[in-house]
Amino acid sequence: MQGPSSQQATIQARLPFVAIFLILLAAYLIINLANFQFFPRSVRQELEKIGNSITNTTLRIPAERGRIYDRDGEPLAYNLVQYRLGISPAFVADADSLSAKLSEILNLSYFEIWRKATSENVWEFLAGPISAEQGQAIAALDDISLGLEEIPKRFYPQGELAAHVVGIVVDDGLRGALGVEGAFNDTLSGRVLDLAISKVPFDLPEDRPAEQRGQDIVLTLDRDVQFWVESELKNAVEQYNAFRGTVIVMDPRNGDVLALANYPSIDPNNFLEIADPNLRVNPAINETYEPGSLMQVLTVAGALEKGVITPFWTYNDTGYLEVGGRDIFNATYRSYGTTDLATILSNSLDVGAATIALQMGTSDFYSMMRAFGLGQATGVGLFAEERGELRLPGDSDWNESFLGLNSYGQSLKVTAMQMITAYAAIANDGIMRQPRIVRQIISEDGPEEARSSTIRRVVSAETAAILKDILIRVVGEGAPAAELSGYSIAGKPGTAKISTAVAFEEGRNAKILSFIGFLPADDPQAVVMVKLDRPDGDFGYQVAAPVFRRIVDRLVILLEIPGDSVRSRLAAAEADINRSSS
Secondary structure (H helix, E strand, O other), X not given: OOOOOHHHHHHHHHHHHHHHHHHHXXXXXXXXXXXXXXXXXHHHHHHHHHHHHHHEEEXXXXXXXXXXXXXXXXXXXXXXXXXXXXXXXXXXOOHHHHHHHHHHHHOOOHHHHHHHHOOOOOOEEEEEEEEHHHHHHHHOOOOOOEEEEEEEEEEOOOOOOOHHHHOEEEOOOOEEEOHHHHHOXXXXXXXXXXXXXXXXXXXXXXXXXXXXXXXXXXXXXXXXXXHHHHHHHHHHHHHOOOOEEEEEEEOOOOOEEEEEEEEXXXXXXXXXXXXXXXXXXXXXXXXXXXXXXXXXHHHHHHHHHXXXXXXXXXXXXXXXXXXOOEEEEOOOOXXXXXXXXXXXHHHOOHHHHHHHHHHHHHHHHHHHHHHOOOOOOOOOOOOOOOOOEOOOOOOOOOOOHXXXXXXXXOOOEEOHHHHHHHHHHHHOOOXXXXXXXXXXXXXXXXXXXXXXXXXXEOOOHHHHHHHHHHHHHHHHHHOHHHOEOOEOOEEEEXXXXXXXXXXXXXXXXXXXXXXXXXXXXXXXXXXXXXXXXXXXXXXXXXXXXXXXXXXXXXXXXXXXXXXXHHHHHHHHHHHHHHHHHO
């Protein structure tokens, strides 16, 4: 018997190696197949990503934004339902019929709709935004090829009314800007959801989680007061040919802002059409200015509080004073001789204010100005509030002349909100209340009151009472146009030159004219500030004071503030009852 050939022997010797190789190759393939099937790897992830991009999409669903109301529940901002419409051509059963129906509902070209309904794309955008009525009509077609995506639409039913207070929303209604919309964006916006949904056909979730919805906000604004103030402000700007104007009404007892108006205003429903970007800011809190002679009241208040002067203090006014190398003159370039506090304020004497500041000294003067809130944001609750500018001794850009200049409102910057808050502290017996624009926040658990809070006592009740008496006299002697029959008015007109970085502007309109007053003077229930930028006229008592009177003439009716004689009779009757009961 012959043994195997050498070739067969070689093959038999190699067979184990071939078998081992095939076994290893099979094992490798099995392992990789299992790895691809059961474990995430880059190839599998990429294939899944491609597949998902064709059949799925991520839909960002914004929360239903909270509503905004005035103090009486009148809506100032709420949401409208609008939709975007898309179509999945692969699921269209009858393109001709569907195109005809959609063309009638949407008032769009039949051919354009038909072209998209018969395209080879997986998904086509058809129209948007479309109204809720159109969306309902499309939903009634019950066609699986159509997809309606709800999109947010913020609506402001009052139009321009209180626009700078309420604010606007941008980024498809996801982010608030300006006013309360911006300052309380997190409260109003709720929680955004990102959902993976099928777009073959397009599939929307039917319900949103209740906890996703934003919270409602109730403002301190009174819509009727706001309307009246805006009407009078518009008339004033037009009457005096002013560049713009601002009016604020505040309750000094709790800091509630009852009205805040700027003119020109904006319509937040069409804010994208506003050509002038300056109109998108709120001058009452976003812009600063030199307040001029309004500051003299704070200087007098600080000196009285520090005991530097008394109510009977006088000085000899020569019409000129030098402070820190800076010459100071009265605005009229007149001297007034022996002069008391009321005369300083009635005639807006810069020399008198600077004289008082010199007697106070830098430490007392600037500590009192800080106590009145200058150089600090008020925290009223509006978007991007400025804090103003009050340079202090020790700052690199402060010099000794600033003591005199600051005493009558130059070389410092304030906001209108800062000034009315300071005057409100005097009206409220020396106690500064936190100004606020939000009254309540309403969540699923019910309304939560935004507590009225006290910032600090700025001056004593005795100092505040002295100032009230002086400011009543100031109105009678220096601004009789602000007087209102039957009511005691305390107030101060203000005149401020508009300055640039290097000098004062020139020209007839290079001024800011203002008036701040409160009533009834013995029991203040409302403080009103009128500010007109670049109006015709030279002094605040000529221009701003009459506007103040026209505003408060109606304001006392809207706020149901009784006149002096009525309050006197009521007080006498109450005293009689107390005596009889005791």
